[in-house]
Amino acid sequence: MKKLALLGAVLALLAVIGAGWFVAPYSAATNLEEDTPYVVKQGATLTSIARDLEEQGVIDNADAMLLRAKFLGGDAPIQAGEFMLPAGASFATIVDMLQNGDVIRRFVTVPEGLPSILVWERLMAEDLLTGEIEVPEEGSILPDTYDFERGESRAAVVARMQGAMDTYLAQAWEKRTDKAVVKSPEEALILASIVEKETAGADERPMVAGALSNRIRIGMMLGADATTIYPITKGKPLGRRIRVSELRSKNPYNTRAVAGLPPGPITNPGREAIAAVLDPAETKALYYVADGTGGHAFAETLAEHNRNVAKWRQIRRERGEM
Structure with missing residues (x-):
């Protein structure tokens, strides 16, 4: 009996030693000397990663680690994306991170009213994106914050931005009111892009949309300087005052010389600007001018508007701007 007991103890000890021998490498530090970003491509498996x-x-023997992962690791699927592997992380830690950890998300923001040429510049300047793209069609990008993965193509990011605009515009169009003067989603984008450039105040957008809608309704020229500038700069700041010759130019974007909407958007309008032209404020205003506070003074008549313009010029003189 004593011999049997001794044999059992020896076997148990050997089992413990064997288990330790099997488990230890799986939990031991790898050769990662510093925190290292690691990208898992879509469809990657634990085998391909090992x-x-x-x-x-990073590890010395993939087959040995895979064998241990089969018995000691979890059975959750591997996630695609970018992970930050800590220095010295064990293979067990790496497997757990890839199965259950947080994927690193990176973001690019398109502010409301950012023209497509500047969206293009922003994407091309992002070193973690890949591939070449053309400047997106003006008005096709929905301003928002978008996440992306290291190594993702710029074309894929643009496609998400454009898909978001298509989806939002279709939903917003279905909710338009009978106050809207635009006759198609495309016209809504054009007018919204003008509203976006005419005011930076969210609370003013419906009022500006109302005044511009009134002008369209009676066949009056929109008179928006931003449309006149667009063919010159493609949405970038002009950096100088508009020339008289430019204000008199009969190009289709010059809404001081040609009635109606320009042939296309002049920037990428946000949700609020689109919503404003599809449900503009009820107003009789036809005119507006800066009031010196960051907003605008609205007027129904030209005489009232001229008084507002005189006040604005006086403010500018007092500021030394004229």
Whole structure:
């Protein structure tokens, strides 16, 4: 009996030693010397990742680690995305991170009213994106914050931005009121882009949309300087005062010389500007001018508007701007 007990103890000890031998490498530190970003492509498997880590010298034996992961690791699927692997992380830690950890999200923001040429510049300046793109069609990008992964193509990011605009515009169009003067989603985008450029105040957008809608309704010229500037700069700041010759030019974007909407958007309008032209404020105003506080003074008659213009000029003189 004593011999049997001794044999059992020896076998148990050997089992513990064997288990330790099997488990220890799985939980031991790898060759990662510093925190390292690691990208898991869509469709990657634990096998392909282990082989890749072996090739990079992070682990010494992919087959040995895969065998241990089969018995000791979880069965959750591997996530696609970018992860930050900590220095010295064990293979067990790496597997758990790729199965259950947080994917690193990176973001690019398109502010309301950012023209497509500047969207293009912003995307091309993002070093973690790949591939070349053309300047997106004006008005096709929905201003918002978008996430992306390291190594993702710029074309894919633009497609998401444009898909978001298509979706929002279609939904907003269905909610338009009978106060809207635009006859199509495309016209809504054009007018919204003008509203976006005419005021930076969210609370003013419906009122500006109302005044511009009144002008369209009676066949009056819109008179928006931003449309006149657009063919010259493609949405970038002009950096100088508009020339008289430019104000008199009969190009289709010059709404001081040509009645109606210009042929296309002059920037990428946000949700609030689009909503404003589809449900403009009820107003008789036809005119507006800056009031010196960051907003605008609205007027129904030209005489009232001229008085507002005189006040604005006086404010500018007092500021030394004239």
